[in-house]
Amino acid sequence: MQAEIEGSSPPPPELSELPATSSGNILLPTTSTPINAPSRSNKRKRASAVAASSPAPSDNAANSANTTDLLATSRADLSSRPILTISRGPTFIPAPEGSEWFKTEMVGVNRVGYRYIPAGINPPGHATACRTIESNPTAFRISWEDRSPFLRVSKDGLNIAGSKGFRSARCNAPIREGNWYMEVKILHGGGEHTSEESRREGGHVRLGWGRREAPLNAPVGLDGYSYGYRDKTGDKVTLSRPRPYGRPFGTGDVVGMYISLPPRRQPNKKDSLDPAHLKRERIPIDLKGQEVFEILEYPQSKEMMALMDYSGKTVSSASVPSTNKKTANGKPAERGPVVTNHKPAAPSLRPLPTLPNSRIAFFVNGASQGIAFQDIYDYLPLRQTDTHKANSRKRTREGVKEHRENPFDDGTLGYFPFISLFNDASVHLNPGPDFEFPPPEDIDAILDSRPSNDTAPGITSSPTSATVPTHPTDIPHPKEEDAKPQDITPDGDPSFPIVQPPSPDHSVLPVQRTWRPACERYSEFMQEEWAFDALEDDEARTELAKHAAAEKLEEDKRKQRENKRQQAEAKRKARKAAAQQAADMALGDEERERGRELQRERERDRQTDRYGSLPASSGLTGPGMHSSHHPSPSPLRHSTAYEPEGSVEYENSPAPTFASYGEFQGGQSGYTSDNHDVPDDMEIDQDIEALMGPPSRPRTPA
Numbered sequence: 098m099q100a101e102i103e104g105s106s107p108p109p110p111e112l113s114e115l116p117a118t119s120s121g122n123i124l125l126p127t128t129s130t131p132i133n134a135p136s137r138s139n140k141r142k143r144a145s146a147v148a149a150s151s152p153a154p155s156d157n158a159a160n161s162a163n164t165t166d167l168l169a170t171s172r173a174d175l176s177s178r179p180i181l182t183i184s185r186g187p188t189f190i191p192a193p194e195g196s197e198w199f200k201t202e203m204v205g206v207n208r209v210g211y212r213y214i215p216a217g218i219n220p221p222g223h224a225t226a227c228r229t230i231e232s233n234p235t236a237f238r239i240s241w242e243d244r245s246p247f248l249r250v251s252k253d254g255l256n257i258a259g260s261k262g263f264r265s266a267r268c269n270a271p272i273r274e275g276n277w278y279m280e281v282k283i284l285h286g287g288g289e290h291t292s293e294e295s296r297r298e299g300g301h302v303r304l305g306w307g308r309r310e311a312p313l314n315a316p317v318g319l320d321g322y323s324y325g326y327r328d329k330t331g332d333k334v335t336l337s338r339p340r341p342y343g344r345p346f347g348t349g350d351v352v353g354m355y356i357s358l359p360p361r362r363q364p365n366k367k368d369s370l371d372p373a374h375l376k377r378e379r380i381p382i383d384l385k386g387q388e389v390f391e392i393l394e395y396p397q398s399k400e401m402m403a404l405m406d407y408s409g410k411t412v413s414s415a416s417v418p419s420t421n422k423k424t425a426n427g428k429p430a431e432r433g434p435v436v437t438n439h440k441p442a443a444p445s446l447r448p449l450p451t452l453p454n455s456r457i458a459f460f461v462n463g464a465s466q467g468i469a470f471q472d473i474y475d476y477l478p479l480r481q482t483d484t485h486k487a488n489s490r491k492r493t494r495e496g497v498k499e500h501r502e503n504p505f506d507d508g509t510l511g512y513f514p515f516i517s518l519f520n521d522a523s524v525h526l527n528p529g530p531d532f533e534f535p536p537p538e539d540i541d542a543i544l545d546s547r548p549s550n551d552t553a554p555g556i557t558s559s560p561t562s563a564t565v566p567t568h569p570t571d572i573p574h575p576k577e578e579d580a581k582p583q584d585i586t587p588d589g590d591p592s593f594p595i596v597q598p599p600s601p602d603h604s605v606l607p608v609q610r611t612w613r614p615a616c617e618r619y620s621e622f623m624q625e626e627w628a629f630d631a632l633e634d635d636e637a638r639t640e641l642a643k644h645a646a647a648e649k650l651e652e653d654k655r656k657q658r659e660n661k662r663q664q665a666e667a668k669r670k671a672r673k674a675a676a677q678q679a680a681d682m683a684l685g686d687e688e689r690e691r692g693r694e695l696q697r698e699r700e701r702d703r704q705t706d707r708y709g710s711l712p713a714s715s716g717l718t719g720p721g722m723h724s725s726h727h728p729s730p731s732p733l734r735h736s737t738a739y740e741p742e743g744s745v746e747y748e749n750s751p752a753p754t755f756a757s758y759g760e761f762q763g764g765q766s767g768y769t770s771d772n773h774d775v776p777d778d779m780e781i782d783q784d785i786e787a788l789m790g791p792p793s794r795p796r797t798p799a
Contacts, residue, residue, distance in 0.1 A: 168216075186241070186387055198249035206241075207242055207243055212309075215242075215389055216228065216388040239257050240267055241254070244257075247261070270622040271513050271622065275613060281524050283524055288328075301518075308513070318339075321404050326343070354460075359453055528618075529614025538608045
């Protein structure tokens, strides 16, 4: 039980940190404020969003019954999930019951166009939600996920068996550079039937190396993405074209697989579209309670598919018109220039780069079969065309994750050991470091010592099924000698020779091993994946900081806009208040003017009630009379010689005029029509005298 939970994954950081929160797909750092619990309606909405199915389509009804779900990336949703360093799966189910072969459950086996790798929740404090983890056993083996579901495996991942038809599997670590070697022992193959086998064809094995784009439900060597070695004929095969290579192999044989790749090309930093740049496109999903990354598989390019065209037709070929057509006079028509409606020229195919000085070779029971393939195709994706770039600009719909084609290296590209089994064939993998037939220390030197040809002769002679070296000592190759003398002989045998250190003038120098066993590649690959995780986390943290800075800048701009809006609103209110005040003042002045006018009307009414009014038709004018209907107050209103005020005679009495007296009387009395003051007694007497004339002088006696 202890072995099942231990692995080579780095231990997670201390979990005593504060829980981090999330914003979108990126988890916020631990110093951020936790998200408040959503309302009931929000919970229902979140539950429906989390229950959305994976972007990858289901293969069949069985898969659709156990659909994968998008993994919630908010810390509030992930806080209840355990932090794993080793995947829970797989669960082994015997097939058939009691058999040594198993089917695997609780694991995402690759579908057409999609692949899966185990994922684990990141501890608090990380900017990304999930990270890459391992699955048991943590060693170089057959990948639980990267194989056809029709293949059966053993619990250690080193044995694999077929069922019917050609089905393939890749190992769990790619070869990206360097020289690597491994062995595959044929448990059952070479066309041999088992005792209960009733099929016409027996089991067959093809071994080789393949890229990510090579299909799993087909044999190795089907297309240009893989290179294989056939057991039945010993042919090498790629692009489905078998060529003579080495000796056939079958049950009990041990086939050594060797690959040599040049150093990995570094990306051009000035070229943002260089496929050598590292970039991932993966979505974390939930698969039956286990977190996994779902990845859109690299598609096959039309350039590689064009290599499979066997027709030999040229795209520029045009049919020649028949010459037996005759004109009306019976003579054949003259052949003129051929006019055909050519379709627009198809875009030119991109060049297929190769890996210089790369090679693939095979050994059978320790005997080299020579170089099978040289200068194999580069495993990096082809450079994007303008059409691909235009299509890649499609934005992800809001709230919905979508897979996008990755035109860059995601760290899993390379050449994988590729095993293809037909019917009930079975093999056992030996990634090292101990091999049943150890290869020479310098495999390239052995391969270069003989030409690579179709017959693939042996090192000393052409190997056949009857004469094959059965031990690696039968293969002449230089051996590495210990540089230190050994005082203690093995097993206490005094006859064992003591190896002396070579003298400086020794003609044969010790040879250093130039290859590595495939078992060392797994730990190296996982370190690369975890380094990539750390890089992604740093980039996500940087993006998060940029996002926070952008949000802060946007918030500052929003506050500035709000302040400006408030200031404008205050100015508008002030202008409105000033206008209202001015309107109120204008209304007050109007009211006051209206009040004064009303007061004047009331005064006129009082005067009218007091003095009466003149008829409009009287037409009397003159000194002391106004042009209005109301006469001026009479200077004799205090005199008793006239009728009292208000009488008819008083109201109709004619006023004196200038025409009656021939002189301006106002100058004598001091009264004018503009003077409305009440005259005193002297003035009244003067007025009366002016009206009645000067008093007659008393007569004196003559």
